Amino acid sequence: QVQLVESGGGLVQAGGSLRLSCAASGRTFNPYRMGWFRQAPGKERDFVAAMDWSGPDTYYGTAYANSVKGRFAISRDNAKNMLYLQMNSLKPEDTAVYYCAAKSQRVGQFDVWGQGTQVTVSS
Numbered sequence: 001q002v003q004l005v006e007s008g009g010g011l012v013q014a015g016g017s018l019r020l021s022c023a024a025s026g027r028t029f030n031p032y033r034m035g036w037f038r039q040a041p042g043k044e045r046d047f048v049a050a051m052d053w054s055g056p057d058t059y060y061g062t063a064y065a066n067s068v069k070g071r072f073a074i075s076r077d078n079a080k081n082m083l084y085l086q087m088n089s090l091k092p093e094d095t096a097v098y099y100c101a102a103k104s105q106r107v108g109q110f111d112v113w114g115q116g117t118q119v120t121v122s123s
Contacts, residue, residue, distance in 0.1 A: 001026055002024060002025070002026035002028065002029050002031075002102060002104075002112050003024070003025050003026055003112075003114075004022055004023070004024050004100045004101070004102060004112055004113065004114035005022070005023045005025075005100075005114055005115070006020060006021065006022050006098065006099065006100045006114045006115065006116060006117040007020070007021050007022075007023070007117060008020040008021045008117060009098060009117030009118045009119045010118075010119070010120070011120045011121075011122065012090055012119075012120070012121055012122070013121070013122050014090060014091055014092055014121055014122065014123050015089060015090065016090050016121070017086070017087060017088045017089075017090065018087045018090065018119060019084060019085070019086050019087070020036070020084065020085040020087065020098055020100075020117060020119075021082060021083070021084055022034070022036075022082065022083040022084070022085075022100030022114060023081065023082055024081040024082070024083070024100075024102065025081065029081055029102075030053070030054075031053045031102040031103055031104055031112070032052065032053060032103050032104065032105055032106045033050055033051065033052050033053060033061065033102070033103040033106075033110075034050065034051060034053050034076065034083045034100070034101070034102050034103070035047065035048070035049060035050030035051070035074075035100075035101050035102075035103070035110060036048040036049045036050070036074060036083075036085045036098060036099065036100060036101070037098070037099045037101055037110075038094075038096035038097065038098045038099065038119075039096055039097050039099070039116075040093075040095060040096040040097075043096075045099070046065065047065050048064070048065050048068055048072065048085070048098070049062070049063065049064045049065065049068065049072055049073075049074040049085060050062070050063050050074065050103075051063070051074050051075075051076060053076065053078070053102075054078070062074060067093075068087075068094075071087065071088050071089045071090075072085060072086065072087050072088070073085070073086040073088075074086075083100055085098070087119070090119075090121045091121060092121045092122065092123045093121075094119060094121050095119060095120050095121050096118075096119060097116040097117065097118050097119075098116060098117050098118075098119050099113055099114055099115075099116045100113070100114040101113050101114070
């Protein structure tokens with residue numbers, strides 16, 4: 001069974017940076033795609049960034065929400081089964097619980113989720 005564990009959240013001032021990590025474990029871990037989502041209080045969970053898990057280029061299939069383009073960067077380390085989200089120029093509106101997710105198949109939804117890590121950006 002695949003498990004995802006996020007870390008790296010915390011409190012940061014506006015304009016600051018944080019790097020989130022997602023550690024994946026499980027014998028059968030070989031997802032089609034990995035991503036980051038976030039949920040702010042009282043709001044629905046939103047897409048942040050995603051990338052294919054395999055491919056010749058670490059930027060292959062990368063996608064970002066418009067709200068984070070140019071500020072956030074998703075990356076992976078296949079050898080370590082790690083997914084990262086580098087967050088720069090953070091804004092108070094980035095405050096949310098951030099979730100790591102895996103999409104097992106090419107077709108369908110993200111079907112494996114971590115427990116989330118809190119990111120709070122103060123103004």
